[in-house]
Amino acid sequence: MTGISEPGASRDGYGDALLDLSSDERVVVLEADLGKSTKSCHFRAKYPKRTFCLGIAEQNMALVGAGLAEAGKIPFASTFAIFSERAFEQFRNGIARTGLVVHLCGSHGGMHTGQDGSSAQSTEDLGIFRTLPGMTVLHPCDRNSARSLTRNLIDHDNPSYTRTARNKTREIYSEEEAAALEIGVASELRSGDDATIIACGVMVERSLDAADELAKHGIMARVVDMHTIKPIDKEAVLSAAETGAIVTAEDHSVIGGLGSAIAEILAEECPTKMRMVGVRDKFGESGSPEEIMYKMGLTSDNIVQRVMEIVQKPGRT
Amino acid sequence: MQSQSVEELNASASKCRKRIVDMVYKAKSGHPGGSLSCIDILVALYKGVMRFDSNNPSWDDRDRFIMSKGHASPAVYSILREVGILQDSDLNGFRSLGSVCQGHVDRKWTEGVDFSAGSLGMGLSFGLGSALAARLDGSKRHTWVLLGDGEIQEGQIWEAAMAASHLEVSNLTAIIDKNRIQNDNFVDDQMRVGDIGSKFKSFGWNVININGHDMHEIVSALKDSKTGNGPTAIIASTVKGKGVSYMENNPAFHGAAPNDEQYALAMEELS
Numbered sequence A: 001m002t003g004i005s006e007p008g009a010s011r012d013g014y015g016d017a018l019l020d021l022s023s024d025e026r027v028v029v030l031e032a033d034l035g036k037s038t039k040s041c042h043f044r045a046k047y048p049k050r051t052f053c054l055g056i057a058e059q060n061m062a063l064v065g066a067g068l069a070e071a072g073k074i075p076f077a078s079t080f081a082i083f084s085e086r087a088f089e090q091f092r093n094g095i096a097r098t099g100l101v102v103h104l105c106g107s108h109g110g111m112h113t114g115q116d117g118s119s120a121q122s123t124e125d126l127g128i129f130r131t132l133p134g135m136t137v138l139h140p141c142d143r144n145s146a147r148s149l150t151r152n153l154i155d156h157d158n159p160s161y162t163r164t165a166r167n168k169t170r171e172i173y174s175e176e177e178a179a180a181l182e183i184g185v186a187s188e189l190r191s192g193d194d195a196t197i198i199a200c201g202v203m204v205e206r207s208l209d210a211a212d213e214l215a216k217h218g219i220m221a222r223v224v225d226m227h228t229i230k231p232i233d234k235e236a237v238l239s240a241a242e243t244g245a246i247v248t249a250e251d252h253s254v255i256g257g258l259g260s261a262i263a264e265i266l267a268e269e270c271p272t273k274m275r276m277v278g279v280r281d282k283f284g285e286s287g288s289p290e291e292i293m294y295k296m297g298l299t300s301d302n303i304v305q306r307v308m309e310i311v312q313k314p315g316r317t
Numbered sequence B: 001m002q003s004q005s006v007e008e009l010n011a012s013a014s015k016c017r018k019r020i021v022d023m024v025y026k027a028k029s030g031h032p033g034g035s036l037s038c039i040d041i042l043v044a045l046y047k048g049v050m051r052f053d054s055n056n057p058s059w060d061d062r063d064r065f066i067m068s069k070g071h072a073s074p075a076v077y078s079i080l081r082e083v084g085i086l087q088d089s090d091l092n093g094f095r096s097l098g099s100v101c102q103g104h105v106d107r108k109w110t111e112g113v114d115f116s117a118g119s120l121g122m123g124l125s126f127g128l129g130s131a132l133a134a135r136l137d138g139s140k141r142h143t144w145v146l147l148g149d150g151e152i153q154e155g156q157i158w159e160a161a162m163a164a165s166h167l168e169v170s171n172l173t174a175i176i177d178k179n180r181i182q183n184d185n186f187v188d189d190q191m192r193v194g195d196i197g198s199k200f201k202s203f204g205w206n207v208i209n210i211n212g213h214d215m216h217e218i219v220s221a222l223k224d225s226k227t228g229n230g231p232t233a234i235i236a237s238t239v240k241g242k243g244v245s246y247m248e249n250n251p252a253f254h255g256a257a258p259n260d261e262q263y264a265l266a267m268e269e270l271s
């Protein structure tokens, strides 16, 4: 990977990766009038012939991608996370069911997108795409990991959905660290045996803050970046269970997302005390990202609180 | 609503234009271009043609106005302010936490808003539903739907267009704000929509072409659209960002706020 190391949003990482992958002639890019926003615009500017601007028409984009994939192309399509939901049935029947490999990226996901308000704040996307057989679902936490995971899709055998964020987040991975990431393998960012926080996306930086705060109380919390929601890293979940307390953190509904995915494993294999930090069956509203995250209970304090509720370590304050 | 003179309508539109720029400037985000292109149409509707009661915005038998391109919310809030349903303080909160003026128009948050938009391509179907309801009720109320020329790339628009003529609704008017620009660039570069009027015609609609900034033409087209047999599409040629020199015909101001200097210049140009 070469030299883009300014801080950014995970959507920038998607744009970087498309350029990284451009030397592979099979790569084609599909847009639905949001290329400036999802960052595929940089690929478009350099490779207009391999970019298809399809207008504000997400359902059509999905099946155009399927047609390209059938002929051996590797299509990367993007729109806002929320509008990818509009093409959900097309993805189910036209892509996942037919076994064609189309990669869809939904940017501006979650409450974190802020001021555009509830019509733009997708908090269902991870959940619905996760229900499709064979679908890979990614939600990277920073620019470098988004770049690396998107690059890995080039020889991925399954269709995928990747959620990226509109707004800048802290750099969690250096370029070198990010380069080592693999789809389906969770990444332990902080070690600890008293509890485990499993997070994805913009909640990863908040989870690290929560772990710092917990350490002040003598609680050593492990922090795991579950950038791949599906196929989920079961081993990492079972190992987390050994800490006796698991808190999940996602900018997504607690119905269907990361927390649900982990609860499904724990319930069947190894019931463990667990709490979820996520959106509680609500729609958002306009506001700055931080205000909305606070209102929806998506802060590091919320994570700390949930860990405190279930941590078994005696003598906690 | 009693009709007003063209001069009065134009004066209202100027006030609304200032409010639009002001809201987006204060929120540091929002969509000025497509709000400025359609505001003359909204003024003509609310102050010249539409049946509603500003003292009772939720009057059951009011005409319905569907802002399908919900990002043009500043245009809606500015006209609701003009007719006295919203206050300046409401507009000042645009896009901030708890504000009745949400980023995209939302019927759960704002009195006087009939449809929650933000996802393009849905409003014409909703408008058809409300027109059908009026017919069932034996009511004279009319439904007005404002669409973007980029928005009509969505397939659902054409599903609704087909259904509206098949179901022979005459109490439905779609107004297409043909400002020739969408999010990323010009409509002709992104995805040509071609001759919009003849497309609607071939779907069985009446079609009226107007200059969407000529108050006289707008008012008479709106009135005429109520008398046709079957649904009517008004194709309004407009200028995106109309009234602010550096926003006019500039795709960069689809969804961007002016900086301090640009704001000052806009206010000067609009006075």
Ligand SMILES: Cc1ncc(C[n+]2csc(CCOP(=O)(O)OP(=O)(O)O)c2C)c(N)n1
Binding pocket: A032, A033, A034, A056, A083, A086, B031, B033, B034, B035, B037, B069, B071, B072, B118, B119, B120, B121, B147, B148, B149, B150, B151, B152, B177, B179, B181, B182, B183, B240, B254
């Ligand atoms: C289904 C859907 N896809 C994408 C978007 C993102 N988006 C917001 S505004 C816009 C461009 C709209 O263009 P147009 O309809 O011409 O509106 P106007 O130029 O009048 O503002 C896009 C693509 C959206 N709001 N909804």
